[in-house]
Amino acid sequence: MPEKKPLILTVNSGSSSLKLVLFDHSGQVQAQWLVERLCGANAQAVDAAGHKKPLPYADHQHALSAFCQHFGVDIAALTALIHRVVHGGAQFTNPIELTAQNRQKLAELDAIAPLHNPPARGLIENLAKDYPTLVQFACFDTTFHSTLPPEARTYALPKAETEAHQIRRYGFHGLSIAWALSALASTLNKPQTEINAIVCHLGSGASLTAIKAGASIDTSMGFSPLGGLMMATRPGDLDPEIVHLLARRYSDEELTNLLNHRAGLYGLCGLTDMREIHQKRPENPAAELAFAVFVKRIRHFLGAYLLELSHIDALVFTGGIGENDPHTRSAVLSGLERFGIKLDAQKNQIQSGEIAALHTADSDIGIYRIASNEARQMFNDIQPLL
Numbered sequence: 001m002p003e004k005k006p007l008i009l010t011v012n013s014g015s016s017s018l019k020l021v022l023f024d025h026s027g028q029v030q031a032q033w034l035v036e037r038l039c040g041a042n043a044q045a046v047d048a049a050g051h052k053k054p055l056p057y058a059d060h061q062h063a064l065s066a067f068c069q070h071f072g073v074d075i076a077a078l079t080a081l082i083h084r085v086v087h088g089g090a091q092f093t094n095p096i097e098l099t100a101q102n103r104q105k106l107a108e109l110d111a112i113a114p115l116h117n118p119p120a121r122g123l124i125e126n127l128a129k130d131y132p133t134l135v136q137f138a139c140f141d142t143t144f145h146s147t148l149p150p151e152a153r154t155y156a157l158p159k160a161e162t163e164a165h166q167i168r169r170y171g172f173h174g175l176s177i178a179w180a181l182s183a184l185a186s187t188l189n190k191p192q193t194e195i196n197a198i199v200c201h202l203g204s205g206a207s208l209t210a211i212k213a214g215a216s217i218d219t220s221m222g223f224s225p226l227g228g229l230m231m232a233t234r235p236g237d238l239d240p241e242i243v244h245l246l247a248r249r250y251s252d253e254e255l256t257n258l259l260n261h262r263a264g265l266y267g268l269c270g271l272t273d274m275r276e277i278h279q280k281r282p283e284n285p286a287a288e289l290a291f292a293v294f295v296k297r298i299r300h301f302l303g304a305y306l307l308e309l310s311h312i313d314a315l316v317f318t319g320g321i322g323e324n325d326p327h328t329r330s331a332v333l334s335g336l337e338r339f340g341i342k343l344d345a346q347k348n349q350i351q352s353g354e355i356a357a358l359h360t361a362d363s364d365i366g367i368y369r370i371a372s373n374e375a376r377q378m379f380n381d382i383q384p385l386l
Helices: 060-071 100-111 118-130 143-147 159-164 174-188 240-247 252-261 264-269 274-280 285-309 319-324 326-333 374-381
Strands: 007-013 018-024 029-036 044-047 052-054 080-085 136-140 197-202 206-212 215-219 314-318 355-357 366-370
Touching (some): 029 060, 044 060, 080 374, 174 197, 206 285, 274 285, 314 319
Parallel strands (some): 007 080, 080 136, 314 366
16 A cells, blocks of 8 residues: 655634645645534535535534545544644744643633634644644744734733733734735745735734734734724724723623624624625615725724835735725725825736736835735744644
8 A cells, every 4th residue: 555645734713614724744735625604504614626515513623523534534643733723822922832731821821812712722622632642733823923012012001900911912813914924025036024014914804914024013903803903793993981881781791792793894784795795885875884994994004004114015915805805905005106006907806826916017015915825824834843
């Protein structure tokens, strides 16, 4: 029998989704699945070719087992299994091996990431129990922003409170942003440390990040993924008194649900898919307002970061909306020609390929559409640890 290839599996656990990508040691993708609507009757897996497999009521563990059965993967024989973990806190600023000690430290972060870390951590703990010799790693969305300077990461609260509760700006979408920067550096043929850029990660979750000399110096998300831009079901930045007012009306659980699942685009117009919002905008004032607020918040941070950086080499759009929605890109960049940002209307229609230049020939600043590839970034990040 032919010798089996050493394999590395990346696992990206969302609250109701699971992304699985299987690599060989050379980095070639062997198999991949996106599992959506976990724990529901309509849960299904979609492979790279678009083929769908129903997985009714599957949770994260069952979806992983179904993937391995479908593609003939022996979990115990994997060289490594890599998890995307949203929040690394202040203590995890690099990828880590998930030893028993590190798993315990990770569990302590549930206090500041009660919604976003548990899906990944639950899978990590189950695998550690079922496959005690399996080598597991974690890559964190907060890692890229560990370079934030004190003036960018500090909230104006008493030091005793910020230290006691680990309150600071952490920033998120770091794996996506790191991949975008890497792809941009290859395209520009420049070292990452010589690049100034603004990365717009626009999807169900959304954030902007200012990059100076290859490092994050500011980002729109803060202590949690609720802050910054308006998102599909999250409000983005709010006056704290609004939350204080709502807290007197709702229980903790109800308020958490409202802010995470009933706000944002959904709260304004009842829709979360930007494609549907565009279809409804001509005759639906609520959809038009939702889109206008979404764009305005992006332009708010974009203007701030242009001022903060003084000069940028490129403006990058990534994430589901950033990559695939020319209407949003056009609206965000409207009127910015005076700042040397000139979008080519024809190139802006490009919605395929790993990377595409969208700027005019005489634009002072490059505009790029870069396909997000968190799995590839995770694979690259743990190579020094293998």
